[in-house]
Amino acid sequence: MQPRYWVRAFVNIINCSTLLGLIAAAVGRARLTRGHHGLIIGWGYRFRIPPRRTPAFTLGNIILVRHEGPEILQRRPRLLVHEERHSTQYAYCLGVAMVLLYVLASAWSLLRTGDPASRNIFERLAGLADGGYTEHPVRPLFRRSRAVRSPAEVTAAPEATAVPEATAAPGAAAATEGPPAADRLPDALPPTVLP
Numbered sequence: 001m002q003p004r005y006w007v008r009a010f011v012n013i014i015n016c017s018t019l020l021g022l023i024a025a026a027v028g029r030a031r032l033t034r035g036h037h038g039l040i041i042g043w044g045y046r047f048r049i050p051p052r053r054t055p056a057f058t059l060g061n062i063i064l065v066r067h068e069g070p071e072i073l074q075r076r077p078r079l080l081v082h083e084e085r086h087s088t089q090y091a092y093c094l095g096v097a098m099v100l101l102y103v104l105a106s107a108w109s110l111l112r113t114g115d116p117a118s119r120n121i122f123e124r125l126a127g128l129a130d131g132g133y134t135e136h137p138v139r140p141l142f143r144r145s146r147a148v149r150s151p152a153e154v155t156a157a158p159e160a161t162a163v164p165e166a167t168a169a170p171g172a173a174a175a176t177e178g179p180p181a182a183d184r185l186p187d188a189l190p191p192t193v194l195p
């Protein structure tokens with residue numbers, strides 16, 4: 001084994017992330033086998049955290065996989081490559097502290113894209129495609145206020161196509177919205193209602 005893998009294994013023992021992985025493996029009743037580059041793979045992880053749609057995750061030098069055996073690697077040959085990069089990230093990010101950083105990165109990605117991985121720096125560095133993720137587009141943080149919409153946009157908006165008040169059923173507006181506010185009265189009343 002190359003020295004860098006020894007160093008990674010040693011650092012992840014010191015920073016307690018591998019210990020956390022072993023505890024998770026025990027809780028999830030995973031079957032541990034020796035992997036490549038000093039990693040340990042726990043097959044058949046069963047605990048409900050993280051969500052079951054996550055096929056594998058890594059804590060220190062421990063890669064935990066929900067599938068019972070390596071058959072999944074025929075469909076996802078890059079899965080362990082992706083997870084090994086997470087193992088290296090633990091060595092760089094103070095071990096257990098990375099769990100918190102990862103959660104924050106997931107929340108940021110969820111806010112920007114609606115997906116916890118697309119803009120998660122840890123998943124991007126580990127390789128989105130290798131991890132089985134598809135990249136979601138970034139969406140604006142804030143919607144534009146209705147007050148600043150142009151008249152053209154207001155006309156095109158779906159609510160603008162609703163039945164006009166004048167043709168709606170009598171009392172319908174009052175029943176749903178209360179009495180009309182002064183600022184919503186028409187500018188010119190019909191001649192029949194003038195004194």
Ligand SMILES: [Zn+2]
Nearest residue numbers: 082123126131
């Ligand atoms: Zn990942």
